[in-house]
Amino acid sequence: MDLSIVSFVQIIVSVLLVIALMVANAVVMVYIERKMAGFIQRRPGPYEVGPYGTIQAVCDSMKLLAKQVFVPGNVDWLLYFLAPVTAFLPVLLLYLPIPFGPYLTAMNVDDGILLILAFAGLGVVSNLLAGWASNNKYGVLGAARAVSQSVAYEIPMIMALLSVVFLTGSLNLTEIVDSQGSWPWQWNIFAQPFAFFIYLVSLIGETNRAPFDLPEAESELTAGFHTEYSGMGFALFFLSEYANMLLVSFVCATFFLGGWKGPFLDGFWWTFIKAYAIMVFMVWIRWTFPRVRFDQLLNINWKWLLPLSILNLWLTAAILKILSKIY
Amino acid sequence: MNQIIETILGFLKSPLNALDESLSQSLPDQSYAALAAFAFYCLVVLAGGLTAVLSRNLVRAMMGLILTFLGVAGFYLLLACPFLAFMQLLIYVGAVCVLVFFAVMLTKNSAVGQEQNLPSLSHIILGFLAGLAPLAILTPMIIKHAPNYQITPEPTKTSLLGRGLLSSDVVPFELISIILLVAMAGAVFLVWRKKPDKKPN
Numbered sequence: 001m002d003l004s005i006v007s008f009v010q011i012i013v014s015v016l017l018v019i020a021l022m023v024a025n026a027v028v029m030v031y032i033e034r035k036m037a038g039f040i041q042r043r044p045g046p047y048e049v050g051p052y053g054t055i056q057a058v059c060d061s062m063k064l065l066a067k068q069v070f071v072p073g074n075v076d077w078l079l080y081f082l083a084p085v086t087a088f089l090p091v092l093l094l095y096l097p098i099p100f101g102p103y104l105t106a107m108n109v110d111d112g113i114l115l116i117l118a119f120a121g122l123g124v125v126s127n128l129l130a131g132w133a134s135n136n137k138y139g140v141l142g143a144a145r146a147v148s149q150s151v152a153y154e155i156p157m158i159m160a161l162l163s164v165v166f167l168t169g170s171l172n173l174t175e176i177v178d179s180q181g182s183w184p185w186q187w188n189i190f191a192q193p194f195a196f197f198i199y200l201v202s203l204i205g206e207t208n209r210a211p212f213d214l215p216e217a218e219s220e221l222t223a224g225f226h227t228e229y230s231g232m233g234f235a236l237f238f239l240s241e242y243a244n245m246l247l248v249s250f251v252c253a254t255f256f257l258g259g260w261k262g263p264f265l266d267g268f269w270w271t272f273i274k275a276y277a278i279m280v281f282m283v284w285i286r287w288t289f290p291r292v293r294f295d296q297l298l299n300i301n302w303k304w305l306l307p308l309s310i311l312n313l314w315l316t317a318a319i320l321k322i323l324s325k326i327y
Numbered sequence: 328m329n330q331i332i333e334t335i336l337g338f339l340k341s342p343l344n345a346l347d348e349s350l351s352q353s354l355p356d357q358s359y360a361a362l363a364a365f366a367f368y369c370l371v372v373l374a375g376g377l378t379a380v381l382s383r384n385l386v387r388a389m390m391g392l393i394l395t396f397l398g399v400a401g402f403y404l405l406l407a408c409p410f411l412a413f414m415q416l417l418i419y420v421g422a423v424c425v426l427v428f429f430a431v432m433l434t435k436n437s438a439v440g441q442e443q444n445l446p447s448l449s450h451i452i453l454g455f456l457a458g459l460a461p462l463a464i465l466t467p468m469i470i471k472h473a474p475n476y477q478i479t480p481e482p483t484k485t486s487l488l489g490r491g492l493l494s495s496d497v498v499p500f501e502l503i504s505i506i507l508l509v510a511m512a513g514a515v516f517l518v519w520r521k522k523p524d525k526k527p528n
Contacts, residue, residue: 078387102332103332103333111409111485114410115409117417117421118412118415118416118417118420119416120421121417121420121421121422121425122416122420124421125393125424125428128428128429128432129386129390132428133386144429147425147428147429148429151422154421169486171485
């Protein structure tokens with residue numbers, strides 16, 4: 001990649017835009033999540049502050065900003081403060097290779113999906129650090145769960161993405177969008193329905209959302225790895241959790257749902273519509289399914305998702321080979 | 328539609344392009360930037376390595392190791408092989424470090440563990456010599472075979488890398504896969520414990 005002022009300014013502007021997107025996304029998603037939870041549980045949800053309670057999330061984030069940062073005794077202070085930062089910083093990089101629209105790609109990286117997977121690994125490290133550094137038994141238990149879960153669910157997720165990479169022959173997200181058409185039957189979801197299903201299940205596991213939210217299961221672990229965090233420390237974890245949710249939704253939209261291509265008029269709006277449809281799906285799942293047990297969670301992954309994804313990958317490779325021999 | 332967007336983008340970028348041209352005339356080339364980045368990554372790797380060796384806390388040492396891996400990934404990026412850099416992060420930070428961390432967490436969680444005590448002087452000297460051994464092998468090679476001019480590295484496409492691994496270099500590639508498979512099977516075999524017969528309630 002050439003080093004020029006244009007690309008430099010482009011990266012800085014896009015990182016600033018990504019930060020704005022992260023904050024706006026967290027505020028909007030909290031409102032949507034609480035309203036949907038209320039709807040599903042037959043109660044109104046937030047309705048007091050502003051019309052239909054729309055300002056509630058803004059007020060909550062103001063309160064979070066003004067909150068005292070409380071450090072418990074006997075913590076490893078360096079690691080305690082490093083953990084939220086390592087959760088937040090890599091997320092900024094993760095959005096760089098995503099093609100939001102035909103002209104809205106921050107950095108056209110050749111190995112885009114590898115960049116995302118590589119820096120997403122730092123998120124696990126931050127969970128571990130938080131659980132370890134806060135000198136709390138709930139924290140350590142939550143961190144141990146977070147690790148065994150993300151290490152497990154990363155594998156079928158990569159396998160599902162890999163089968164799409166097999167189809168396209170490229171790790172570049174822009175090229176993957178280019179290889180798909182505007183109409184739904186030209187998207188990769190029709191060529192790879194199993195991969196889509198596996199990815200959908202493992203993205204809920206990877207982002208620690210209910211019914212797979214064992215690392216922060218409040219009924220048994222208080223809040224898991226972020227039990228001891230308050231104020232801005234908690235806010236950073238919270239922001240990066242929602243940003244990770246949005247990121248896996250964007251990757252899903254890019255890989256399986258045609259990215260910015262859609263019926264009638266291509267453009268960045270299709271990426272956002274698709275990604276937010278997946279976000280709403282995740283919220284819907286969260287409030288309608290009970291939490292699974294931890295051994296069930298790992299059994300779903302190792303005994304079902306992993307063999308299925310290997311089989312899917314093998315079938316994709318075999319069919320591609322046969323087709324390339326015929327044509 | 329697309330033409331309109333392209334003209335707007337071109338208009339937005341034109342002052343930046345002009346600035347870029349004037350700067351590239353005043354600066355000799357990009358090698359200074361590369362040199363600065365190299366120095367930065369050197370500092371990162373050294374700081375990470377020193378943290379990993381000198382800190383008395385295993386988890387802090389782990390963080391130093393992660394910092395070193397990040398710096399090495401930066402070196403790979405400077406050598407124009409992003410694939411290696413991302414693989415370095417994916418495997419060493421995302422898997423190896425996390426698993427070592429996990430092992431630390433599952434074993435003794437005590438602030439006054441073995442790692443708190445300094446090893447004896449003879450151990451330190453032996454460890455230092457062991458660390459110097461690869462340097463003693465590598466330094467003559469590097470000095471003997473050093474290229475006498477700087478080459479600007481050309482990035483290789485990942486698809487070319489894959490083709491090379493599965494055609495001309497397929498034997499070492501498969502051998503490494505077999506070694507990894509044997510290691511994995513061995514690990515499973517070592518921790519395999521036959522379940523005790525369940526008694527009916």
